Amino acid sequence: MTWRRDDAHRIWIGGVSVAELVETFGTPLYVMDYATVVDRLGRYQAALAACDPPGLPYYAGKAFLCRALAGLLEERGVGLDVVSGGELATALAGGFDPRRILFHGNVKTRDEIAYGLAQGVGLWAVDSLDELALLDQMAGAAGVKAAIVLRLTPGIEAHTHAFIRTGQFDTKFGLAMAAGIAEGAVDAALAAPHLDLVGYHAHIGSQILEVEPFLANLERLLGFARDQYQRLGFWPEVLDVGGGLGVRYTPEDDPPPLEVVVEGMRELLRQWTPPDRSPPRLYMEPGRSVVAEAGVTLYRVGAIKTVPSGRRYLAVDGGMGDNIRPALYQAPYRAEVDGKVGEAVAATLAGRYCESGDILIAEQQWPADVAVGDVVAVLGTGAYNYTMASNYNRVPRPPVVAVREGQARVWVEGERWEDLYRLDRPWEPW
Ligand code: LLP
Numbered sequence: 001m002t003w004r005r006d007d008a009h010r011i012w013i014g015g016v017s018v019a020e021l022v023e024t025f026g027t028p029l030y031v032m033d034y035a036t037v038v039d040r041l042g043r044y045q046a047a048l049a050a051c052d053p054p055g056l057p058y059y060a061g062k063a064f065l066c067r068a069l070a071g072l073l074e075e076r077g078v079g080l081d082v083v084s085g086g087e088l089a090t091a092l093a094g095g096f097d098p099r100r101i102l103f104h105g106n107v108k109t110r111d112e113i114a115y116g117l118a119q120g121v122g123l124w125a126v127d128s129l130d131e132l133a134l135l136d137q138m139a140g141a142a143g144v145k146a147a148i149v150l151r152l153t154p155g156i157e158a159h160t161h162a163f164i165r166t167g168q169f170d171t172k173f174g175l176a177m178a179a180g181i182a183e184g185a186v187d188a189a190l191a192a193p194h195l196d197l198v199g200y201h202a203h204i205g206s207q208i209l210e211v212e213p214f215l216a217n218l219e220r221l222l223g224f225a226r227d228q229y230q231r232l233g234f235w236p237e238v239l240d241v242g243g244g245l246g247v248r249y250t251p252e253d254d255p256p257p258l259e260v261v262v263e264g265m266r267e268l269l270r271q272w273t274p275p276d277r278s279p280p281r282l283y284m285e286p287g288r289s290v291v292a293e294a295g296v297t298l299y300r301v302g303a304i305k306t307v308p309s310g311r312r313y314l315a316v317d318g319g320m321g322d323n324i325r326p327a328l329y330q331a332p333y334r335a336e337v338d339g340k341v342g343e344a345v346a347a348t349l350a351g352r353y354c355e356s357g358d359i360l361i362a363e364q365q366w367p368a369d370v371a372v373g374d375v376v377a378v379l380g381t382g383a384y385n386y387t388m389a390s391n392y393n394r395v396p397r398p399p400v401v402a403v404r405e406g407q408a409r410v411w412v413e414g415e416r417w418e419d420l421y422r423l424d425r426p427w428e429p430w
Helices: 018-025 034-049 067-076 085-093 110-119 129-142 181-191 212-232 258-272 288-294 325-329
Strands: 011-013 029-033 056-060 079-082 101-103 123-126 146-153 195-201 238-240 281-284 295-306 312-316 335-337 345-350 359-366 375-379 400-404 407-412
Touching: 011 018, 018 029, 018 295, 018 375, 018 400, 018 407, 029 034, 029 288, 034 056, 034 067, 034 258, 034 281, 034 288, 034 400, 067 085, 067 407, 079 085, 085 101, 085 110, 101 110, 110 129, 123 129, 123 195, 129 146, 129 181, 129 195, 146 181, 181 195, 181 212, 195 212, 212 238, 212 258, 258 281, 288 295, 325 359, 335 359
Parallel strands: 029 400, 056 079, 056 281, 079 101, 101 123, 123 146, 146 195, 195 238, 238 281, 312 345
Antiparallel strands: 029 295, 295 312, 295 375, 335 375, 345 359, 400 407
């Protein structure tokens, strides 16, 4: 993240002052640091390209996606993981090449499958036997052969919040590598006339801060691949290990560098590949670790209260509508005040929505002179904030502005009040 403070403690992001950003675009405001996004994409790309054969990151659009970002991803030549027709439409509207798109999701509707097939989506992650049959039939009807990976669950418990854990067997996602379920899916995929099975996928969860679960996941995939090779002579061209690498929301979070994770994986690929085969191509689907630390949300303090217990509340002009993560996952964040420093008073950072649970930061130390009208920057909001935003209380979603070397560009316009009733039909006496 390229944010810094100047001698007057003013905050600058991407060479643009926070004062100028809020003056131009108002608050709340999502700010994306272009340099951070490009750095993370480049590092994933370089680490995976150094594998033999070269692998590819498929950025997970659910973390953050808009037309401009799709254009940037296309310019960089990475892949893109989409999970809905809406994400696919956004990517295509941004000029993204459908051949580098991977279509995920545990329920893809017929409309979404038809749209993806018509647009030439390059790879499908098949999540169930029902979907396998449907995709085979629809690909046949469209006169194409669809390349697929099977989404498998490895039976791994990653140490992360229960809501964002997906590797265990008891999950709605994927096909279990147990009880013959995954084997049955391989048989069905190889027998499907309009599907081309290219490999396997497994994603174990999100905000993971250790290397071991990632390596255990790939080891499970490789073990499964070896078993199928012995059983059927089928060896995968691709292994997709999903996303999930964590980021530093607070100083206590200490994620391993992605290069260390990839290096560990390269080693496993070398060890497990049968002598008469070449290692599969390694695909990863990073979302959070590409965009989270690039994002900052700017708010203005609207009220400060001390309640009878002595607890102090700073309330700002946004909250759970633009960042649901604290309410949903008790996700921790840290904030900075523009123009002021110091750790003198403890206070809760609260939002403006009509819910007691609308808390952005349960407790943090603040400068002694923090006051109504100050601009607060919540750090690390680039992933799963804008994409999970709502219009609760009919509050418009904030704009997204990208900053780079002193320039700010709108990536997504802010909603206006009239946008909120755009789809409403007027009352007609009944
Ligand atoms: N691939 C698959 C199949 C996934 O399900 C996900 C995330 C990713 C890749 C990207 O994972 P990442 O690198 O971003 O951790 N809303 C939650 C996170 C949900 C993650 C869902 N799947 C949050 O705000 O923490």
